[in-house]
Amino acid sequence: xxxxxxxxxxxxxxxxxxxxxxxxxxxxxxxxxxxxxxxxxxxxxxxxxxxxxxxxxxxxxxxxxxxxxxxxxxxxxxxxxxxxxxxxxxxxxxxxxxxxxxxxxxxxxxxxxxxxxxxxxxxxxxxxxxxxxxxxxxxxxxxxxxxxxxxxxxxxxxxxxxxxxxxxxxxxxxxxxxxxxxxxxx
Numbered sequence: 239x240x241x242x243x244x245x246x247x248x249x250x251x252x253x254x255x256x257x258x259x260x261x262x263x264x265x266x267x268x269x270x271x272x273x274x275x276x277x278x279x280x281x282x283x284x285x286x287x288x289x290x291x292x293x294x295x296x297x298x299x300x301x302x303x304x305x306x307x308x309x310x311x312x313x314x315x316x317x318x319x320x321x322x323x324x325x326x327x328x329x330x331x332x333x334x335x336x337x338x339x340x341x342x343x344x345x346x347x348x349x350x351x352x353x354x355x356x357x358x359x360x361x362x363x364x365x366x367x368x369x370x371x372x373x374x375x376x377x378x379x380x381x382x383x384x385x386x387x388x389x390x391x392x393x394x395x396x397x398x399x400x401x402x403x404x405x406x407x408x409x410x411x412x413x414x415x416x417x418x419x420x421x422x423x424x
Contacts, residue, residue, distance in 0.1 A: 250386055274287055304336050342366075348391055379399070
């Protein structure tokens with residue numbers, strides 16, 4: 239289990255590292271992790287893919303908890319709703335899904351921005367907002383996404399809910415960014 243706590247300024251738990259092919263040749267396991275992470279972005283992801291990711295992610299948390307799907311760059315939560323439902327079914331102590339976040343408007347994809355070497359969106363630029371007034375328990379609240387890079391999307395989710403919640407992602411691409419930057423300096 240990887241836990242990022244310094245950057246961003248929130249706890250984010252991830253099941254696997256997401257290694258960039260720009261850092262070094264990938265192992266078979268790393269290529270499979272990347273493929274599964276991309277599959278999870280699609281609402282039509284296979285059930286076996288969801289089950290693999292959900293099992294690993296559920297092992298990182300305990301219930302009772304509330305899982306909040308992170309909206310995609312278009313504001314759609316359907317892929318992450320399915321991932322949340324699969325995690326909720328496997329988390330010890332139980333979990334429920336609360337689809338309470340959206341986006342005020344579509345934004346640039348973090349994945350595309352990262353690949354292009356662009357700066358990440360700021361928390362405000364993510365335009366994440368509450369969908370309605372539905373109340374949720376905040377004592378064990380997890381924002382669920384397929385991948386985290388800089389953590390600003392998850393931080394924007396936290397800001398939209400008044401500063402409550404933690405991040406849960408299948409893969410962590412931030413360590414690849416750090417490794418690439420370290421190699422540039424060396």
